[in-house]
Amino acid sequence: MPRIIDALIGRLGPENVLTEKEDILPYGFDGTAALKQLPLAVVFPHAAAEVATVVRLAREERVPIVTRGSGTGLSGGSVPAPGALVLCLAHMDKVLELDTKNLTLLAEAGAVTQDIYNRADAAGLFFPPDPGSMKISTIGGNVAENSGGLRGLKYGVTRDYVMGLEVVLADGSTCWLGSKCVKDVAGYNLRDLFIGSEGTLGVITKVLLKLLPKPAARQTLLATFAAMDAAAGTVSAIIAAKIIPCTLEFLDRKTIRCVEDFAHAGLPRDADAILLIETDGHPAAVADEAAKIEELCAAHGATSVKRATSAEEAVRLATARRSAFSALARLRPTTILEDVTVPRSELAGMVRAVQAVAEKHRLDIATFGHFGDGNLHPTILTDERDADEMARVELAFADIVEAALARGGTITGEHGVGLAKKPYLKRQLGDDSHALLRAVKRTLDPEGLLNPGKILD
Amino acid sequence: MPRIIDALIGRLGPENVLTEKEDILPYGFDGTAALKQLPLAVVFPHAAAEVATVVRLAREERVPIVTRGSGTGLSGGSVPAPGALVLCLAHMDKVLELDTKNLTLLAEAGAVTQDIYNRADAAGLFFPPDPGSMKISTIGGNVAENSGGLRGLKYGVTRDYVMGLEVVLADGSTCWLGSKCVKDVAGYNLRDLFIGSEGTLGVITKVLLKLLPKPAARQTLLATFAAMDAAAGTVSAIIAAKIIPCTLEFLDRKTIRCVEDFAHAGLPRDADAILLIETDGHPAAVADEAAKIEELCAAHGATSVKRATSAEEAVRLATARRSAFSALARLRPTTILEDVTVPRSELAGMVRAVQAVAEKHRLDIATFGHFGDGNLHPTILTDERDADEMARVELAFADIVEAALARGGTITGEHGVGLAKKPYLKRQLGDDSHALLRAVKRTLDPEGLLNPGKILD
Numbered sequence: 001m002p003r004i005i006d007a008l009i010g011r012l013g014p015e016n017v018l019t020e021k022e023d024i025l026p027y028g029f030d031g032t033a034a035l036k037q038l039p040l041a042v043v044f045p046h047a048a049a050e051v052a053t054v055v056r057l058a059r060e061e062r063v064p065i066v067t068r069g070s071g072t073g074l075s076g077g078s079v080p081a082p083g084a085l086v087l088c089l090a091h092m093d094k095v096l097e098l099d100t101k102n103l104t105l106l107a108e109a110g111a112v113t114q115d116i117y118n119r120a121d122a123a124g125l126f127f128p129p130d131p132g133s134m135k136i137s138t139i140g141g142n143v144a145e146n147s148g149g150l151r152g153l154k155y156g157v158t159r160d161y162v163m164g165l166e167v168v169l170a171d172g173s174t175c176w177l178g179s180k181c182v183k184d185v186a187g188y189n190l191r192d193l194f195i196g197s198e199g200t201l202g203v204i205t206k207v208l209l210k211l212l213p214k215p216a217a218r219q220t221l222l223a224t225f226a227a228m229d230a231a232a233g234t235v236s237a238i239i240a241a242k243i244i245p246c247t248l249e250f251l252d253r254k255t256i257r258c259v260e261d262f263a264h265a266g267l268p269r270d271a272d273a274i275l276l277i278e279t280d281g282h283p284a285a286v287a288d289e290a291a292k293i294e295e296l297c298a299a300h301g302a303t304s305v306k307r308a309t310s311a312e313e314a315v316r317l318a319t320a321r322r323s324a325f326s327a328l329a330r331l332r333p334t335t336i337l338e339d340v341t342v343p344r345s346e347l348a349g350m351v352r353a354v355q356a357v358a359e360k361h362r363l364d365i366a367t368f369g370h371f372g373d374g375n376l377h378p379t380i381l382t383d384e385r386d387a388d389e390m391a392r393v394e395l396a397f398a399d400i401v402e403a404a405l406a407r408g409g410t411i412t413g414e415h416g417v418g419l420a421k422k423p424y425l426k427r428q429l430g431d432d433s434h435a436l437l438r439a440v441k442r443t444l445d446p447e448g449l450l451n452p453g454k455i456l457d
Numbered sequence: 458m459p460r461i462i463d464a465l466i467g468r469l470g471p472e473n474v475l476t477e478k479e480d481i482l483p484y485g486f487d488g489t490a491a492l493k494q495l496p497l498a499v500v501f502p503h504a505a506a507e508v509a510t511v512v513r514l515a516r517e518e519r520v521p522i523v524t525r526g527s528g529t530g531l532s533g534g535s536v537p538a539p540g541a542l543v544l545c546l547a548h549m550d551k552v553l554e555l556d557t558k559n560l561t562l563l564a565e566a567g568a569v570t571q572d573i574y575n576r577a578d579a580a581g582l583f584f585p586p587d588p589g590s591m592k593i594s595t596i597g598g599n600v601a602e603n604s605g606g607l608r609g610l611k612y613g614v615t616r617d618y619v620m621g622l623e624v625v626l627a628d629g630s631t632c633w634l635g636s637k638c639v640k641d642v643a644g645y646n647l648r649d650l651f652i653g654s655e656g657t658l659g660v661i662t663k664v665l666l667k668l669l670p671k672p673a674a675r676q677t678l679l680a681t682f683a684a685m686d687a688a689a690g691t692v693s694a695i696i697a698a699k700i701i702p703c704t705l706e707f708l709d710r711k712t713i714r715c716v717e718d719f720a721h722a723g724l725p726r727d728a729d730a731i732l733l734i735e736t737d738g739h740p741a742a743v744a745d746e747a748a749k750i751e752e753l754c755a756a757h758g759a760t761s762v763k764r765a766t767s768a769e770e771a772v773r774l775a776t777a778r779r780s781a782f783s784a785l786a787r788l789r790p791t792t793i794l795e796d797v798t799v800p801r802s803e804l805a806g807m808v809r810a811v812q813a814v815a816e817k818h819r820l821d822i823a824t825f826g827h828f829g830d831g832n833l834h835p836t837i838l839t840d841e842r843d844a845d846e847m848a849r850v851e852l853a854f855a856d857i858v859e860a861a862l863a864r865g866g867t868i869t870g871e872h873g874v875g876l877a878k879k880p881y882l883k884r885q886l887g888d889d890s891h892a893l894l895r896a897v898k899r900t901l902d903p904e905g906l907l908n909p910g911k912i913l914d
Binding site for chain 1: 556557558559560561581602603605609610613614616617626630631632633634636637638639640641642643644645646647649650652653654658669670671693696697699700701738739740741742745798799800801802827829830831832865866867868869870871872873874878882885886887889890891893894896897898899900901912
């Protein structure tokens, strides 16, 4: 038993240190398929001071640390490096303050995203970022990955709602970055450097979030298209009409069939594309926008447009999109979710490129995602035990990434680089930018003990 | 004549290198009172490649560089260090692309902010950041300072509209940071590190901006208060009513009198505070919000509320606020604009604290600013030739900064640290964060040649 375990038990108490294989097994993987590694041990701090203690002990013993919330990540960001200590912030889960005067919420990093949404909602306020896993994901994990969700087009992503961070640095010191001030230009913006840094630059222990007033009204529409190009053209027409819906989601033919088989939502099995569209805001604005959207869908070749007439119907219409991943996941043993993003104008070409990749490599790929913000989730249905097929999956991955980059896109829109996208990062950034990332990593984590092997080698 | 001058003339042509005292004099100061330093020379590159050439030559000769746009800064950020070369990007002023499909605009760093606004406006689009100097300021300067303006409460600041940057680094290499993708989490966010870095980490040469659809309607209101607390209470009530106006500006008693003497706008000379409020968006939303704001102003003690009934009247109502600085600047030889910001809930106390500081140090201080986002501009009316008074100004500055920090505020909301706020930065950030800033600076500019002496020593 390494010396650090005794020290950790001494400082945190035996109930907060797991070392038995059956206890630490669940901390060896996250939501990413085919990646796992048993950690050295798992520790549960209850305060930032305990996090600092753990970081200092780990540094003395040169043991790497991987910080983790609920482990819902989709790029292997919280899969431990060999011999790493998992620092699980699940017990630091308190909402510390809801400031209705300044429209801010202060929470510990382990607070669950849905709880934050609910606390804001109960006060008539709105926390927009809604990653798919928000019912169990932690806000610290969302910030570390700069998580997105379904409302990116109108409301942006997690980064856009972070006003301040408490961070424990690699040397065990604690910094507060940011403030409750709407405007603050005092010094370099290090807060935004930590957002999306995937636990490789420091440990986020507290998060100060910006809230919005809750939109007074919302309208959901579901439009069906016989041709994917018509759906893409409709999206362009909506934006050209100066309408920014809060949600603009897309399902391709394969996903539609699969969802219909699974959820019996009444989708037409012969449709080539479905758009789920939501607009929110002042009731009159929502009514005008919904009418205009309906008109644009029809004018651009929608075969049907359904408009929810009640909150229940809105939920029912959204079911097709929300159950997409579950529906796909039941078809094959392994489901690998891609996360490429392209400028909105390149969407139709990108969807076609994914279909061509599937044919070329004889793979089952269904695509759904956030059409409004260009963020697609081509989903490869496969079996990690089939070495031949997995080799083709790797080739398909590389082709999809190339197709996105050729269109001015990014290798990851919201899932992060982690382990899954690390091989492609330099290709996107170029040598100079990649070298700059390395330099920043070396500066903030000179001994390379914070989530080693993620983003960069 | 230092060797670098010949090399610069050889590379850029003699017409793009100024060395005569009368030519370089205007580049020795910016919009900040009482700060000046003659540069070594001024060069005008016409492309990023020429910027890289200048950076490389300066590095070889170990000559510091200060990058400059129109020199409208208010914290001395572009005042040259002794012996520094001024790199003026005024000739790199082209809007390169307006992409109406993806709602983006690509411009060279020297493009004038107003031109960018106008280009967007002509396409029915909206570039919200509106720093006071936008008619002549350059977008590169706005990004380098992370400029704010009057629309911060609802629309945020320059940072919120930057999707990508081209940056020439200290070693002369060129990086592109960011993309047209609404979501992009590929690697550390270095783009946001350069935003607000005041030319100390690299030279910004191109900027990719996000645009919004233009709001369909706008309504302007002007409310007068006999007591400043009533104005502050009204602001709180507006936010508590879940209304986020696009503009929520404040003038104190001294500013009101001064503006009235100057502009004869019909302001009551006995008012203690004026709020200029604008709401924008869907016409029905604007009408509802304006009615509610009117009601809240009356309920919280406004002595009068005027509502613009035409675009001309809206401009007239806004005149009081827009002429505040000019009106104040004519009273005394030197006008020093402060820029502290506090959480919105602390505004009334902060305005009172500024008034107490003025009395304590026997100074003329008028306060106006962006009440909606807590950003105040206490304006010290003084004379830089009066050494005794300037000593008291320094003491007043320090007291105002302390009062803001004691309220969870920041030493600078939108003007930057530059030279003016450098002495106070460590006090705000704390030793650990300040040390982190230094480490980042050393990493990106190891030889300390990029705008030395700004932000950090």
